[in-house]
Amino acid sequence: MDPSLLDRLAAVPALLAAAAALPASSGASRVERLRRDWPADLVAAALTQADLRARAVAKFGDAAAAMYFTPDGLEQSSRPPVALHRATRFAAALPFASAGSVVDLCCGIGGDLLALAAAAGDRAVLGVDRDPTTARTAELNLAAAGLVADVQCADVADVALNGVAAAFIDPARRSSGRRTFDPAAYSPSLSFVSSLAAAVPLTAAKVAPGIPHEALPDGVEAEWVSWRGELKEAALWFGPFAAVARRATLLPSGASLTDADLPAGAVPGSGALVGEIGAALYEPDPAVIRSGLVAAMAAGLPGGRLLDPHIAYITADTVVPSVFGACFVVEDVLPYSVRRLKEALRARQVGTVEIKVRGLDIDPSALRKSLQPRGDASRTVLLARLDTGPIAIIAQRAVFA
Numbered sequence: 001m002d003p004s005l006l007d008r009l010a011a012v013p014a015l016l017a018a019a020a021a022l023p024a025s026s027g028a029s030r031v032e033r034l035r036r037d038w039p040a041d042l043v044a045a046a047l048t049q050a051d052l053r054a055r056a057v058a059k060f061g062d063a064a065a066a067m068y069f070t071p072d073g074l075e076q077s078s079r080p081p082v083a084l085h086r087a088t089r090f091a092a093a094l095p096f097a098s099a100g101s102v103v104d105l106c107c108g109i110g111g112d113l114l115a116l117a118a119a120a121g122d123r124a125v126l127g128v129d130r131d132p133t134t135a136r137t138a139e140l141n142l143a144a145a146g147l148v149a150d151v152q153c154a155d156v157a158d159v160a161l162n163g164v165a166a167a168f169i170d171p172a173r174r175s176s177g178r179r180t181f182d183p184a185a186y187s188p189s190l191s192f193v194s195s196l197a198a199a200v201p202l203t204a205a206k207v208a209p210g211i212p213h214e215a216l217p218d219g220v221e222a223e224w225v226s227w228r229g230e231l232k233e234a235a236l237w238f239g240p241f242a243a244v245a246r247r248a249t250l251l252p253s254g255a256s257l258t259d260a261d262l263p264a265g266a267v268p269g270s271g272a273l274v275g276e277i278g279a280a281l282y283e284p285d286p287a288v289i290r291s292g293l294v295a296a297m298a299a300g301l302p303g304g305r306l307l308d309p310h311i312a313y314i315t316a317d318t319v320v321p322s323v324f325g326a327c328f329v330v331e332d333v334l335p336y337s338v339r340r341l342k343e344a345l346r347a348r349q350v351g352t353v354e355i356k357v358r359g360l361d362i363d364p365s366a367l368r369k370s371l372q373p374r375g376d377a378s379r380t381v382l383l384a385r386l387d388t389g390p391i392a393i394i395a396q397r398a399v400f401a
């Protein structure tokens with residue numbers, strides 16, 4: 001869709017409302033119904049927008065009904081609570097009375113731009129995107145949210161940075177239509193991000209959560225962020241933003257662990273903090289695992305220790321809740337064999353079994369079929385390869401009052 005069609009569409013809210021009211025399942029009749037009152041190009045654009053808005057509810061909630069999207073823009077946009085978390089860090093780092101604007105380079109449809117504009121108070125905020133339709137979409141979304149920021153359609157390499165107090169950049173991470181985890185293939189590249197950070201010390205960049213640790217630039221804080229237990233993104237915080245080297249932040253709680261929480265001598269994989277399985281087993285949140293801070297989580301639990309230096313399971317002797325992961329009450333530990341596990345589950349009349357696997361090439365659904373679970377009880381089975389061999393832990397999710 002070109003930006004002029006988007007503007008014509010935004011000028012007919014009645015068409016957008018009518019398109020939203022017709023179920024997508026009504027197919028061709030939707031088009032016929034709307035074509036009675038509006039031209040074909042506007043009807044097609046309105047139906048696309050209605051479908052995108054419906055999809056966007058999962059990310060943007062009720063606000064999606066008044067927003068505009070492109071398919072790529074929706075997919076690549078930051079989830080509002082994640083954007084808010086980041087914008088809050090920007091606001092905290094910028095002294096109230098200091099001068100200078102905040103720029104959102106590669107603003108897309110505005111997921112981050114909206115949060116930055118909301119957090120910026122009176123400070124000028126500028127969003128930049130080189131795609132004209134995407135840039136116009138961001139403008140419409142600012143207006144829909146009642147927020148003020150400028151949006152420029154330009155290549156970020158051409159943006160003047162004088163007078164900029166802080167910069168955020170969220171490079172596109174697709175090449176040839178597929179997601180890429182190669183930081184060199186980001187658009188713009190990670191080297192552009194580093195040059196931006198050299199020009200604007202208060203810079204942060206969003207990157208894919210799968211970014212290899214060896215690709216992280218020196219001196220940055222890398223923050224992995226999860227939302228409701230799902231890893232969403234990593235962000236690189238440069239210059240004065242970088243308080244630590246690695247951070248895991250769990251949203252919506254906002255709980256955060258950093259490398260400063262690592263116990264002295266706990267080098268990942270070193271064997272420090274490893275011990276026998278106790279009464280509790282913890283499965284760390286993926287942000288804790290990706291940030292390499294499992295040992296920091298273990299250190300924060302009474303008697304917390306790793307089951308194995310290479311496996312992201314923590315154990316402890318007392319069952320206490322942790323904000324950093326799921327807690328299970330251990331019932332039994334067996335050397336792993338399908339026959340023994342089947343017998344143990346039969347003895348407990350387990351009909352519903354959740355299977356988690358670490359370090360073993362086992363397909364949980366194929367294993368579930370082989371186990372033929374029968375009964376009213378439910379259990380979690382956690383399989384892990386330890387130095388001593390593969391084990392199966394039979395456990396129940398801990399319930400805390």
Ligand SMILES: C[S@@+](CC[C@H](N)C(=O)[O-])C[C@H]1O[C@@H](n2cnc3c(N)ncnc32)[C@H](O)[C@@H]1O
Nearest residue numbers: 076077078106108110111112130155156170187
């Ligand atoms: C990952 S999306 C940004 C998503 C945004 N943070 C949000 O939450 O909605 C990346 C955007 O960067 C834009 N882009 C890629 N390379 C660019 C460049 N060199 N200059 C300006 N924009 C660029 C793309 O058009 C795309 O909209």
